[in-house]
Amino acid sequence: MKLLRRIFPHPHMTLLLTLVWMLLANSLSLNSLIFGLFLGVVIPFVTQPYWPDQPKLRNWLMVIEYILVVLYDIVVANIVVARIILFKRDQDRQPAWVCVPLDLRTPEAITVLAGTITMTPGTVTADLSAEGHNLLVHCLDASDPDAVRDEIKQRYERRLKEIFE
Numbered sequence: 001m002k003l004l005r006r007i008f009p010h011p012h013m014t015l016l017l018t019l020v021w022m023l024l025a026n027s028l029s030l031n032s033l034i035f036g037l038f039l040g041v042v043i044p045f046v047t048q049p050y051w052p053d054q055p056k057l058r059n060w061l062m063v064i065e066y067i068l069v070v071l072y073d074i075v076v077a078n079i080v081v082a083r084i085i086l087f088k089r090d091q092d093r094q095p096a097w098v099c100v101p102l103d104l105r106t107p108e109a110i111t112v113l114a115g116t117i118t119m120t121p122g123t124v125t126a127d128l129s130a131e132g133h134n135l136l137v138h139c140l141d142a143s144d145p146d147a148v149r150d151e152i153k154q155r156y157e158r159r160l161k162e163i164f165e
Contacts, residue, residue: 010051013043017044022036055106102132104165109165113157123148
């Protein structure tokens with residue numbers, strides 16, 4: 001078991017890297033699979049010293065739910081941002097800075113939350129407080145910044161807390 005752990009220090013990353021390589025190669029050939037596995041073994045092995053504590057995912061079903069929620073939100077946000085840009089006058093837009101207080105404490109969960117906010121069109125994570133207790137988020141158009149904060153906490157942070165903590 002220790003030998004397998006030494007060869008595959010992060011087995012989930014190995015599978016993910018192999019899958020991503022197969023998607024990038026856009027080919028279901030044996031060569032692509034072998035090279036994807038090679039990358040999936042070498043990259044985690046080389047980066048192992050930079051991962052002293054492997055993150056623990058507590059609820060795999062919640063991971064799937066989180067991914068589906070984020071994908072849905074990205075599609076909806078694309079439509080909303082397109083409508084804002086095409087049909088809303090500049091003087092009618094209400095950009096806002098929103099401070100989101102965090103209940104999350106693990107760096108991996110905070111990173112996923114910040115990345116999710118940035119991937120969703122119309123919002124971007126601009127800063128994390130020095131203590132890691134607040135995110136500063138810029139919104140393209142937010143008539144109610146408190147509602148944006150509450151939505152981030154309810155839709156994303158609550159799920160991430162169940163996944164990571």
